[in-house]
Amino acid sequence: MRVTDGMLVTNFLNNYHNNLEKLQKNQNMLSTGKKISRPSDDPVAVATSxxxxxxxxxxxxxxxxxxxxxxxxxxxxxxxxxxxxxxxxxxxxxxxxxxxxxxxxxxxxxxxxxxxxxxxxxxxxxxxxxxxxxxxxxxxxxxxxxxxxxxxxxxxxxxxxxxxxxxxxxxxxxxxxxxxxxxxxxxxxxxxxxxxxxxxxxxxxxxxxxxxxxxxxxxxxxxxxxxxxxxxxxxxxxxxxxxxxxxxxxxxxxxxKSEDADLAQVITNLKMDENVYRASLAAGARIMQPSLIDFLR
Missing domain, CATH: 1.20.1330.10 (f41 fragment of flagellin, N-terminal domain)
Known part of the structure; x- marks a missing residue:
């Protein structure tokens, strides 16, 4: 399979958005103290609540x-x-x-x-x-x-x-x-x-x-x-x-137990997600370096 520049950028953006979504989810749990913000987060827990x-x-x-x-x-x-x-x-x-x-x-x-x-x-x-x-x-x-x-x-x-x-x-x-x-x-x-x-x-x-x-x-x-x-x-x-x-x-x-977030666990996950997010940004900055143009110069 030939890997194109478009594929690299698309994969990077998908991973970037996934990491950002995880970071936002943990930040929301930390600010609200709740692990459920909408039914789709955990339908079983919502029904129990x-x-x-x-x-x-x-x-x-x-x-x-x-x-x-x-x-x-x-x-x-x-x-x-x-x-x-x-x-x-x-x-x-x-x-x-x-x-x-x-x-x-x-x-x-x-x-x-x-x-x-x-x-x-x-x-x-x-x-x-x-x-x-x-x-x-x-x-x-x-x-x-x-x-x-x-x-x-x-x-x-x-x-x-x-x-x-x-x-x-x-x-x-x-x-x-x-x-x-x-x-x-x-x-x-x-x-x-x-x-x-x-x-x-x-x-x-x-x-x-x-x-x-x-x-x-x-x-x-x-x-x-x-x-x-x-x-x-x-x-x-x-x-x-x-x-x-x-x-x-x-x-x-x-x-x-059904609704409240474990703050210690959330803070730990948030720190890990921040590191992953920073790493994804750093990786994204290096995509297409070097490029074919760099070799032709």
């Missing part, structure tokens, strides 16, 4: 739901704690009111305090989180309790948040009918008990007050049971949040 990013986006959504659920449960636990304190004070007054040595004036003062305790219980029952009533079931925009009557205006709906793959959901709310012991007629037996206790104190009926202590204890046990349930859910959310945090760390590590 897309799957990982999809998993990370889904994990972020679960994390936000878990954080929101945790806040809701914390608000609920705080409200139940207040309700428990109010019932504890109610019981103290009932025990005092059952003492037959108290005067009618003393009984009246305690009746007035019971009235205020009931008003505070209703306020706790109307606790809101992010503009939504936490004890109203699905009717989060409807005030569940009012001071006009002892009826419950919410429902028994459970609001669930998805906090994991495979339909992993958790109910974050406790309907008010469960907390305030609402019967089939929609009447809160807890609030009715407060009215009965106030009436017994107003009338100075020590025996009636004494009989109501059992009802107070029943309501306290109910609130404690509900609070224990909320606490168990809160603990579960803590575990879910820890797992989601670990998953996010693992996804980040996998994404880094």
């Amino acid at each position: 897309l799957r990982i990013r999809t998993d990370m986006a889904r994990n972020d959504a679960y994390t936000k739901n878990a954080d929101y659920a945790k806040s809701w449960l914390d608000i609920t636990d705080s409200a139940l704690n207040q309700l428990g304190d109010l019932l504890q004070r109610t019981r103290e007054l009932a025990v005092q009111g059952a003492n037959g040595t108290l005067t009618q004036a003393d009984m009246q003062k305690m009746a007035n305090e019971i009235e205020q305790l009931k008003a505070q219980m209703i306020q706790v029952g109307n606790t809101q989180y992010n503009g939504r009533y936490i004890f109203a079931g699905f009717k989060t925009t409807t005030q569940p309790f009012s001071e006009d009557n002892n009826s419950y205006n919410g429902d028994n709906g459970l609001i669930e948040f998805e906090v994991g793959a495979g339909g992993n959901k958790i109910a974050v709310n406790v309907p008010g009918d469960k907390v305030f012991d609402v019967d089939l007629t929609g009447t809160s037996q807890l609030l009715v008990m407060m009215d009965n206790l106030k009436s017994a104190l107003d009338s100075g009926d020590h025996q009636a007050v004494s009989n109501l202590i059992v009802d107070v204890d029943k309501q306290m046990e109910n609130v404690l049971a509900v609070r224990a349930e909320v606490g168990a859910k809160s603990n579960r959310i803590d575990l879910i949040q820890n797992r989601l945090q670990d998953d996010n760390y693992n996804f980040t590590a996998l994404l880094s």
